[in-house]
Amino acid sequence: MSGDPVSGVANVLPADAWAILSDDRTSQLIDVRTTAEWGFVGVPDLSGLGRDPLFIEWSAFPDMSTNPRFVADVQDALSGQWPETLLFICRSGVRSRYAAEAVAEALVPTGAATRCINVAEGFEGDLDLDNHRGRLNGWKARGLAWRQS
Secondary structure, eight states, X not given: OEEOTTTOOEEEOHHHHHHHHHXXXXXXXXXXXXXHHHHHHOEEOOGGGTOOOEEOOSEETXXXXXXXXXXXXXXXXXXTOOOSEEEEEOSSXXXXXXXXXXXXXXXXXXXXXXXXXEETTTTTOSOOTTSOSSSSSSTTTTTOOEEOO
């Protein structure tokens, strides 16, 4: 696990994220992609672990404006109970990094001991030589459980 000493947000590969979710029953995966992405591309399937990810948009399609209530939406979805570990995932690991940093920053004054971790590579991963995602790396390409929503 690599981390940024300034933001305190670590990066893990998708398989490591799965391992954290498997080993730590209180950890929570937050998918920050758009509703359109969830519907058309699919979502991580955590049913084998007996739970579901949270789905909270970091930015909204089509203009991709940042959700001004993102941190509040996360807090509401967690009923104000911050777990020990939050993992954030998006398409390629960029938006989820921003989302993880926003939550980590918001938690500083509360003293909550929640680790915010970005899933590097994201759900679909990087573009391949044909400019397609989902083949080179990422949650799906690494063979982790997913489903069409």
